[in-house]
Amino acid sequence: MAGRLQLIYTDDVGDERLDEFRDLTTADRRPDRPGGRGLVIAEGTVVVRRLADSPYPVRALLGVQRRLDELAGDLADLDVPAYITPADVMADVVGFHLNRGVLATADRAPQPSVADLVGGGARVIAVLEGVGDHENLGALFRNAAALGVDGVLLGPGCSDPLYRRSVRVSMGHVLRVPFAVASGPAEWKAALETVREAGFRLAALTPRPGSVPLWEAAGDEKVALMLGSEGHGLSGEALAAADVAVSVPMADGVDSLNVATTGAVAFYELTVRREGVAADARR
Amino acid sequence: MAGRLQLIYTDDVGDERLDEFRDLTTADRRPDRPGGRGLVIAEGTVVVRRLADSPYPVRALLGVQRRLDELAGDLADLDVPAYITPADVMADVVGFHLNRGVLATADRAPQPSVADLVGGGARVIAVLEGVGDHENLGALFRNAAALGVDGVLLGPGCSDPLYRRSVRVSMGHVLRVPFAVASGPAEWKAALETVREAGFRLAALTPRPGSVPLWEAAGDEKVALMLGSEGHGLSGEALAAADVAVSVPMADGVDSLNVATTGAVAFYELTVRREGVAADARR
Incomplete structure (x- = not known):
């Protein structure tokens, strides 16, 4: 049976499940740079959809209710957690206010030769x-x-x-x-x-x-x-x-x-x- | 006799002669908008040179010593004041730090039909x-x-x-x-x-x-x-x-x-x- 997107509501800024979205301005650095985890990060519904269609394995989504509602139908078969938070909680976790209202993380994948x-x-x-x-x-x-x-x-x-x-x-x-x-x-x-x-x-x-x-x-x-x-x-x-x-x-x-x-x-x-x-x- | 660029040093943030460079994020608005003076504002040596070659009548320059030194030769015949200030005074006047180190203001001019x-x-x-x-x-x-x-x-x-x-x-x-x-x-x-x-x-x-x-x-x-x-x-x-x-x-x-x-x-x-x-x- 195919996996399903798991919609999870949280308004706890300290929620450890949100750690990979924390302080994004350093988390997106390459793994060899200080604080860098080398995650691939997609912002906004258009780019999150492209990430889901890409070879990069999606790890999780984080967004406000409205944006996750927009995506939930198309991404229903994606077997990852999708954390729904109020906009101010999202801003506190990420470290800045994100107009686009939704993010996804993915792991890197091997590049072609x-x-x-x-x-x-x-x-x-x-x-x-x-x-x-x-x-x-x-x-x-x-x-x-x-x-x-x-x-x-x-x-x-x-x-x-x-x-x-x-x-x-x-x-x-x-x-x-x-x-x-x-x-x-x-x-x-x-x-x-x-x-x-x-x-x-x-x-x-x-x-x-x-x-x-x-x-x-x-x-x-x-x-x-x-x-x-x-x-x-x-x-x-x-x-x-x-x-x-x-x-x-x-x-x-x-x-x-x-x-x-x-x-x-x-x-x-x-x-x-x-x-x-x-x-x-x-x- | 042609005019000459007048190099004037000041480190007084309150100097009234700098008023048209003050709080630039509103001063560059169109004259019909709140606080707008509709000035044409050029930032950086490349754009200031283009302004000097344009039909827009230059009013004044403001910059750090190094940038005005770079421009002074080419713009020597421009009959306007060029205010030299330390970088921090310039930032206080303008309202933000300007990497490019020099600004010029000009009046608008009639556009072609x-x-x-x-x-x-x-x-x-x-x-x-x-x-x-x-x-x-x-x-x-x-x-x-x-x-x-x-x-x-x-x-x-x-x-x-x-x-x-x-x-x-x-x-x-x-x-x-x-x-x-x-x-x-x-x-x-x-x-x-x-x-x-x-x-x-x-x-x-x-x-x-x-x-x-x-x-x-x-x-x-x-x-x-x-x-x-x-x-x-x-x-x-x-x-x-x-x-x-x-x-x-x-x-x-x-x-x-x-x-x-x-x-x-x-x-x-x-x-x-x-x-x-x-x-x-x-x-």
């Missing part, structure tokens, strides 16, 4: 280096999901995409778009080689002179789009490992777009734009 | 309806500037682009990209008519069935791209006024991009993508 990420039917992946800002990273995943990017490879200097703020800004899409991590120098080098061996063209996005407009570079191949940090761009090593340097041309005299927005434009070009025009040509 | 906005050489404009979020509005201006959009028409339900937070998120580009405002129903209707009469095709971005992928709709014409709010999209009236309904196709099952990101993708298609491909064809 780089070979798995680029295997199968993947056509377009994003390769990120030095994207340390959690909001930019979350927005990149949201944009990747919206535009049909098949996976994300995170290289050196990227922050943890499962950090609470990234999960929120991504609208939960970091829980859905597959990603692999290659943060050490040797791992990173090997990962780029694995991507190339899987038949991907490594296209480094850079404003440097000599880069080719993205629409000329894409062709019909599988493309791994390499994006660097907003401040410094891709490292010399990453540029050297690329097959082609590409750009999104900008109007004169303007600093470049935010990295997540640049990513969206490039993802668009490589996915819906390229596929759509190819479909038009076949008509 | 809709006819002026679409006259001259304008080829692509953005037409916004219901974009009430200051950060989205600022990001739209940043994206418009980066991708070479010629102007922005703000219809009903849009917030004030000269509000401090919009100025900051736009990286100062709201001070640079021309915009016109048509907020009342009759003005809005007339404005859309003026845009059409200037030879623009009104393209309404909407996920509705029957909309045409943007790359098929653009052709070689002048385009006014209509964007609605993130929650509700364009109104029925705006959709009815459009010449064509266009879309940025999305991957299945994913909620749409943030409105500023959608704007960036559409601006890219209508500006650098269209112009670039046309240039390639002429080679």
